Amino acid sequence: MAETAAPVKKIKLVVTRQDEPTSKPYTEEFEIPYRPGMNVISALMEIQRNPVNAKGDHTAPVCWESNCLEEVCGACSMVINGKPRQACAALVDKLEQPIRVEPMRTFPVVRDLVIDRSRMFNALKRVKAWIPIDGTYDLGPGPRMAEQKRQWAYELSKCMTCGVCLEACPNVNEKTDFIGPAAISQVRLFNAHPTGALNADERLEALMEDGGIEGCGNSQNCVRSCPKGIPLTTSIAEMNKQTTKHMFKRWLTV
Amino acid sequence: MKGFYSRKLHSLLGVIPLGAFIVEHVLTNFSAYEGGKEKFDSYVTLLNSMPIVWFLEIFFIFLPLLYHGVYGLYIAYQAKPNVGRFGYERNVRYLLQRITGVITFIFVIWHVYETRFQVALGNVTHEELGQHMNSIVSNPFVFTLYVIGVISAVFHFSNGLWSFLVSWGITIGPRAQRVSSYICMTLFVIISLMFILSLVAFRGEEFQAAASLMQSVQPFIG
Numbered sequence: 001m002a003e004t005a006a007p008v009k010k011i012k013l014v015v016t017r018q019d020e021p022t023s024k025p026y027t028e029e030f031e032i033p034y035r036p037g038m039n040v041i042s043a044l045m046e047i048q049r050n051p052v053n054a055k056g057d058h059t060a061p062v063c064w065e066s067n068c069l070e071e072v073c074g075a076c077s078m079v080i081n082g083k084p085r086q087a088c089a090a091l092v093d094k095l096e097q098p099i100r101v102e103p104m105r106t107f108p109v110v111r112d113l114v115i116d117r118s119r120m121f122n123a124l125k126r127v128k129a130w131i132p133i134d135g136t137y138d139l140g141p142g143p144r145m146a147e148q149k150r151q152w153a154y155e156l157s158k159c160m161t162c163g164v165c166l167e168a169c170p171n172v173n174e175k176t177d178f179i180g181p182a183a184i185s186q187v188r189l190f191n192a193h194p195t196g197a198l199n200a201d202e203r204l205e206a207l208m209e210d211g212g213i214e215g216c217g218n219s220q221n222c223v224r225s226c227p228k229g230i231p232l233t234t235s236i237a238e239m240n241k242q243t244t245k246h247m248f249k250r251w252l253t254v
Numbered sequence: 255m256k257g258f259y260s261r262k263l264h265s266l267l268g269v270i271p272l273g274a275f276i277v278e279h280v281l282t283n284f285s286a287y288e289g290g291k292e293k294f295d296s297y298v299t300l301l302n303s304m305p306i307v308w309f310l311e312i313f314f315i316f317l318p319l320l321y322h323g324v325y326g327l328y329i330a331y332q333a334k335p336n337v338g339r340f341g342y343e344r345n346v347r348y349l350l351q352r353i354t355g356v357i358t359f360i361f362v363i364w365h366v367y368e369t370r371f372q373v374a375l376g377n378v379t380h381e382e383l384g385q386h387m388n389s390i391v392s393n394p395f396v397f398t399l400y401v402i403g404v405i406s407a408v409f410h411f412s413n414g415l416w417s418f419l420v421s422w423g424i425t426i427g428p429r430a431q432r433v434s435s436y437i438c439m440t441l442f443v444i445i446s447l448m449f450i451l452s453l454v455a456f457r458g459e460e461f462q463a464a465a466s467l468m469q470s471v472q473p474f475i476g
Contacts, residue, residue, distance in 0.1 A: 082339050170348060173334040214261035217333060218417045219348035221340045233420075234427055241423020243258070 009034040012054070012098035013043055015062050017112045025109070028062075029054035029098070040080055040087040040101060041066050044113075064113040071227060074162030077104055078113050084167035086227050087113075104167040120161045123183035127206045131196040143194040156189040156235065158228040165222035165232060171215050178215025181222040185235035191242070204239075204246045213239055260325060265421045267322045268414045271314040276411050280445050283452035291384050291460045302380050323359045330355055351413050354406040361403030388461035391453055404449040412442035 010031045018025040031054045032046040044064050051061040066076035069088045076087040079102040081095060092099065107115040133139060145153070159182055166172045166180040187203045190196040207213040213236065222232040255263075282301065286294035304310065330352040337349050368390060372378045378386050391397045416438040419425040425434045455461075 168336070168340060170334050170336050170345070171332065173332075175332045175334065208256070208258040210257045212258060214258045216421075217329070217348055218344065218420055219340075220344035221336070221342060224340070224342055231428070233431070237420050237423055237426040237431070239423075240421055241426060244262070244423050247258075247262070 011038070011043065011092055013047070014098045014100045015047075015112070016100075016102040017062065018103070018109050019060075019111065021108060021110055028059060034092070036093075038092040040078075040090040040092065040095075040099065041069060041076060043092060043099070044087070044101075062113065063111045065115075072160060074160030077115075077117075077162045077164055077167070078102065079104055079167065084164040084225060086162065086164075089227065104163055106167045106169075106172055107163060115163070117161065117163050120163055120166070120180070120182060123179040124161070124186060126179065126209075127183050127187050127203050128199065129183065129186040129190055129203075131190060131193060132199065133195065145194050149192060153189055153192045156185055156192075156230060159185060159189075159230055160228065162227065164225050164227055168221040168225035170219050170221065171217045176215055177211030179211055181216070181232040181236060184213055184216075184239050185230060185232050188235040188238055200242075201246065204243050207239060208243050208247070213243055216240075261329075262421070264322055264325045264329070265414075265418050267318040268411070269418050272318055272322060273411050273415060275315055276407065276445070280448045280452070284448045286384065286461075287448075287451045287455035290455075290458075294384055295381065298380050298383055319362065323362070326355050327359065347413055347416075351410060351417070354410040354413075357403065357406040358410050361399075361407060365400075365403065384456070384461050387456040388458075391456050392462070397453065397457065400453055401450055404453065405446050408446045408449060409442055412438045412445070415441070 011034045013030040013032065014027050015030065016025050016027050030047050030052075032043055032050075035042070041064075044062055048061040051059050053059045064076065064078070064087065066088060067073040068075070071086045071089045074086070077084060078087050079085075079100075080087065080090045081100050084104050087101075101113065103109045103113045103115050107117055107119065110116055133142075161182060163182075165182055169178070169180060171178050172180045184207060187207055191200040191203055216236050218233075220233050223230075223234075226232055282294070282297045285297045301307070333348075333352055335349045335352070337345055369378075369383065369386070372386070373380060373383070391400055416425075416431075416435055419434050420431060425431045
């Protein structure tokens with residue numbers, strides 16, 4: 001008896017593509033076979049395996065970046081159905097079709113979905129988001145940190161510099177030099193650390209430079225978009241308080 | 255001036271003195287609704303009998319208004335609203351803050367030209383301001399524009415007060431920001447209603463009667 005093959009379920013993807021950093025973006029549609037438990041990354045892998053678009057034409061495989069595939073590295077940020085998020089955590093079953101995949105245009109597009117997030121790492125350097133402990137002799141163990149403080153500081157340390165908060169922010173654009181929510185939250189993290197607090201003023205002063213904390217316009221999209229659930233607006237408001245205090249301290253003690 | 259300080263100053267001036275001035279203005283106007291022409295006139299006289307009133311007007315109203323308005327236009331220009339993609343309440347208020355700011359900027363220029371500037375030119379005296387307002391807002395079209403202008407200005411102030419509390423690091427956590435948001439939006443409703451009621455009062459017969467009286471005596475007093 002002839003077996004009737006079940007029709008292969010297909011999913012539809014609309015990818016915004018760009019061949020070069022300066023060339024014009026265009027969209028291309030893809031229809032790929034569905035597999036249970038698929039996410040956007042595995043859908044893109046399917047295109048890579050068989051780079052044929054919905055019209056049946058052979059095309060260049062779509063470029064993207066990804067690493068950990070468990071939402072901790074921040075590399076696969078892209079705009080999926082209008083919202084910036086991690087592609088690895090975007091399950092196809094939970095997405096409306098056709099799935100629209102675009103690069104995060106707040107950043108320079110390198111090719112297709114690959115973006116250059118250098119500005120985020122430069123922002124971390126600007127605010128000195130590290131604890132300087134290197135020296136010529138052993139400094140011994142640092143002071144202890146209260147457990148209660150460690151718990152909320154740990155939440156801030158989950159930031160993976162993915163850039164989603166910058167993409168969601170209406171004040172991060174070509175008309176401003178705002179460093180964005182991520183770096184501001186990192187100042188709060190490193191200033192909360194007992195050893196990091198030794199350099200607290202330097203970080204606050206970095207936030208008071210042009211393009212620093214004053215760029216925030218309180219739209220609060222960042223906290224709604226952060227894939228790690230970091231309380232970014234609480235960090236920003238706390239840094240508003242600390243920089244304001246620092247401003248008065250500088251005025252009144254010199 | 256570095257961005258940090260100019261932005262902080264912008265935020266501060268919006269509350270003190272400009273926010274305080276809005277509250278003073280609504281109380282004075284509301285007297286027209288509460289106590290009619292007599293009470294309104296007495297408040298106008300009281301305000302103008304304050305010592306160094308010209309100094310207060312220049313340094314506590316005009317110059318702060320100029321700075322807040324011009325720098326505010328620059329802030330509005332820098333925004334790239336994305337309410338279409340992120341239709342969250344706070345993001346909608348972010349956009350409204352900028353739109354109402356621009357409307358208020360235009361409204362205030364027009365309103366100051368029609369009232370304070372005419373007083374400065376000598377076309378209207380302080381005592382005539384009540385009937386002057388009556389002749390302005392009696393036109394239904396102008397009345398509508400005034401209502402829009404007033405609602406925009408009050409929203410801009412109330413929502414600006416909310417973001418002032420965030421920008422100066424007073425309300426930090428989500429609960430504090432939510433509570434202050436309720437308070438500020440209540441303030442928006444109350445002050446807007448008071449302004450609209452005073453505009454309605456200015457359309458009343460009491461102010462109109464005086465206006466028509468003025469018109470009837472105008473030919474005789476030249």
